[in-house]
Amino acid sequence: MSASLRISGYASLFNQTDLSGDKVGRGAFSASILSLTEGRLPMLFGHETASPIGVWDRLAEDQNGLFVSGRLIGGTTQTDRMVKLVREGAVSGLSIGYRVRRSVKTEAGRLLTELDLWEVSVVAFPMLRSARIIQIDDLFPSLPTLSEKGNMAYA
Numbered sequence: 640m641s642a643s644l645r646i647s648g649y650a651s652l653f654n655q656t657d658l659s660g661d662k663v664g665r666g667a668f669s670a671s672i673l674s675l676t677e678g679r680l681p682m683l684f685g686h687e688t689a690s691p692i693g694v695w696d697r698l699a700e701d702q703n704g705l706f707v708s709g710r711l712i713g714g715t716t717q718t719d720r721m722v723k724l725v726r727e728g729a730v731s732g733l734s735i736g737y738r739v740r741r742s743v744k745t746e747a748g749r750l751l752t753e754l755d756l757w758e759v760s761v762v763a764f765p766m767l768r769s770a771r772i773i774q775i776d777d778l779f780p781s782l783p784t785l786s787e788k789g790n791m792a793y794a
Contacts, residue, residue, distance in 0.1 A: 642713040642722040647697075648772040650733040650759045652704035657767040660748020668705050671737075671756040672698050682709050683760040684721055686736050692718045695759055704770075707733070707759050725761065731772045732765035 651663050672678075675698070682693035695709035713719045724730040741753035761772070 647708035
């Protein structure tokens with residue numbers, strides 16, 4: 640059986656400056672989230688659009704930022720490897736792919752006030768260092784296997 644995980648975290652946090660000098664303001668994602676067909680977005684690795692690794696089923700703005708929860712779906716060499724890397728903590732960052740609809744120029748960069756959200760990627764090094772996976776849950780428990788003594792055990 641291929642490995643699959645549910646992962647959750649903050650893809651963006653409000654009023655925190657990323658490495659390019661941008662900050663996202665509260666409410667920047669609301670219109671985009673409301674316009675999503677079936678409320679889902681693709682989950683990518685490193686913004687690579689050719690090979691999605693899963694789907695984000697839940698996207699919501701809360702007091703901290705953009706919270707996302709979705710399924711990293713195994714079954715290919717790439718996605719099974721991503722499941723292992725995420726599970727082991729080797730890859731824990733999140734990053735948003737978007738188009739700026741409205742922004743305000745600031746001394747440090749931009750305050751992004753309205754964004755058209757396209758995707759959320761799992762990444763090794765997020766532009767906003769605090770945008771991280773904060774919860775990992777197995778979707779499908781391992782299948783029982785026979786131990787050397789013939790007893791049922793979970794791998």
